[in-house]
Amino acid sequence: MSEPKILTRGWDPITPADAGWTFVSFAVHTLAAGQSLDLPADGQERALVPLAGTASVTAGEQQWKFGGRDSVFDGVGHCLYLPLDSAGVLxxxxxxxxxxxASPATTRYDAVLVTPDDTEIELRGGGNASRQxxxxxxxxxxxDRLHVxxxxxxxxxxxxxPPHKHExxxxxxxxxxxxxxxxxxxxxxxxxLQRVYSPERGFDLAQRVGDGDxxxxPWGYHTTVAAHGQDLYYLNVLAGPAPKRTLQAFQDPSLKAAQDAWPAAGIDDRLPMISNDPR
Incomplete structure (x- = not known):
């Protein structure tokens, strides 16, 4: 399995072969109004999240129109889940x-459109480690496997x-x-700034990240810090081999005291940053 790495803006769509792993594929597509993209039935389940603009997807006899925010800082997202072997057109x-x-799947579930009405704002952490x-x-x-x-x-x-890992x-x-x-x-x-580290592997990556990176x-403790005055968004995709859906994480035990202090610190009063009112 490959080491953790950061791809700078302009990267090509990522397949498991590109990443050196088994499950997660990821791409960001920019389409002009009226342009289309085929979604093949290829043994995978998919999640589609508009970052800006409005999309329409047709799969079989079903059709969905979703999205509508101007940017990821103008509202929480919609997500269309297309199950295993759903051929469609975006x-x-x-x-x-x-x-x-996308991720390989073995069980076919129902297609679902998740809207801002279906999600709740969660404020996590405390003090200057608060996030939405x-x-x-x-x-x-x-x-089956995808988490978004x-x-x-x-x-x-x-x-x-504190940094955590899913390893x-x-x-x-x-x-x-x-x-x-x-x-x-x-x-x-x-x-x-992004840090990913693994003491047992002797690995430590600390690197600047910018818009679109x-x-x-694949492994390692990880955490991110936004530069002063620079609000940050990230879309997080996870998938793995476990038959049970879970996001259990193991936090760096040497930093447990930091987490214990969050309840007393309270949530940053700049949060929530983004409204979940439907667009």
Whole structure:
């Protein structure tokens, strides 16, 4: 399995072969209004999340129109889940930027459109490690392997701190491949820092990330910090081999005291950053 790595803006769609793993595929497509993209029946389940603009998808006798936000900082997302072997066509109703995640699947579930009405704003962490989370496809979602989550982090805050990992399938931890797709409110000047490390492997990555970059995490503790004044969004996709849907994470035990302090610190008063009112 490959090491964790960051791909800078302009990366090509990622397949498991590209990433050096087994499950997660990820792409972001930019389509002009009226353009279409075929979605093949190829043994995978898919999740489609409009980042900006409105999409229409036809699969069999079903059709959905969804999206509508101007950017990821103008509202929480919609997500269309297409189950195993759903052939369809994606069409841009307006100019469209859309993320498409996929994973091999073995069980076919029903197609589901998740709207802002179906999700709740979650505020996690505390103090300068507070963030806003929109779980589009959480563990309770009826899908095979895919999990999809949106996260917003105010400038200057840490996100998913203390660092955690999804590396081994045992009590208290799940084995999951993971991608982070980053967007900044100020795309030209905004940036964040990403760290991924594994003491047992002697690995430590600490790198600047910018708007449109993509992180591949096959293993290792990981955490992100947004630069001061630079609000950060990332779309988080996870999938793994476990037959039970779970996002159990193992946190770096050396930093447990930091998590214990969050309740007393309270949530950053800049949160929530983004409304979940339907667009």
């Amino acid at each position: 069409t841009a109703v307006t100019d469209l930027e859309i993320a498409v995640a 989370v929109n779980s589009l496809m959480p563990p309770a979602f009826r899908a 989550i949106e996260v917003w982090t105010p400038g200057g805050n840490w996100s998913s701190y 081994h399938d045992h009590d208290g931890e799940s084995e999951l491949e993971e991608t982070y797709y980053y967007r900044l409110r100020d795309p030209e000047n905004g940036w964040a 993509l992180l591949l995490i």
